[in-house]
Amino acid sequence: MRFLRGFFIAIFTALVGCVLAFFVGDYLTRLAHVPEMEGQRGMTIVFLCAPLGILAGLIIGIISSVLVERRGLAGFLIAQGWSLLIVCAIAALVAGVPYLLSDKPPKIDGKRLEFEFELRASSTFKTPEQPDGYSIRVSLYTDNRQSRFAFIDWNAIRKDAEHITIPGTVPLLTHSKTRSLLASIGNEPAASQFIELKIPPVPTKQDETWSEWIFATQRADLTPVPEAEQFAARYRVRTAD
Secondary structure (H helix, E strand, O other), X not given: OHHHHHHHHHHHHXXXXXXXXXXXXXXXHHHOOOOOHHHHHHHHHHHXXXXXXXXXXXXXXXXXXXXXXOOHHHHHHHHXXXXXXXXXXHXXXXXXXXXXXXXXXXXXXXXXXXXXXXXXXXXXXXXXXXXXXXXXXXXXXXXXXXXXXXXXXHHHOEEOOOEEEEEEEEXXXXXXXXXXXXXXEOOOHHHEEEEEEOOOOOXXXXXXXXXXXXXXXXXXXXXXXXXXXXXXXXXXXXXXX
């Protein structure tokens, strides 16, 4: 009977640990700005966080069952209660400590900030009429690491004889010392260009005004961009709605 009790306690605790691991993993991967690109964040949750939650639940359930010597239904409930309490406490610590130590999003007047930009390219670049997440891609790099893809406002894209102007936004989540945009139009790797930004780690109200147009200087492979092919961008910060 003690074997069956330990088995059921371990399985149920492992199930609870798996569920908690999904929520904690989702929170921690967002906190750590794990990229969404190619499902990196989702795979981290499914293939790393969930198995760890299951393993922790199994171990805690087995140990609780062994340490609680009382028999019968009361002993089962006590052992199960202790195992669930310990799993929940560990989940709270795993989520809470990184939050306390993490870099919080910058704010102005207590409100979170968004980075708003307008990307300008030659009208020779072809864009589809309907929204397409592959033909136009803009991501924000913070401290030389990709942090988040930007939202592209397809309805506000403007075209004239010389240029196409693509507006978008992306949340500012850290007090990063360096920030840059990686903009891609089309499916060719050579079409991706870096645009260096001059946003301070702690933006102020002065940064809510539009910047001058800044031109890309290098491609994604760090080779120079010919002047005739350079993307340009202007930007500002604004409080999130």
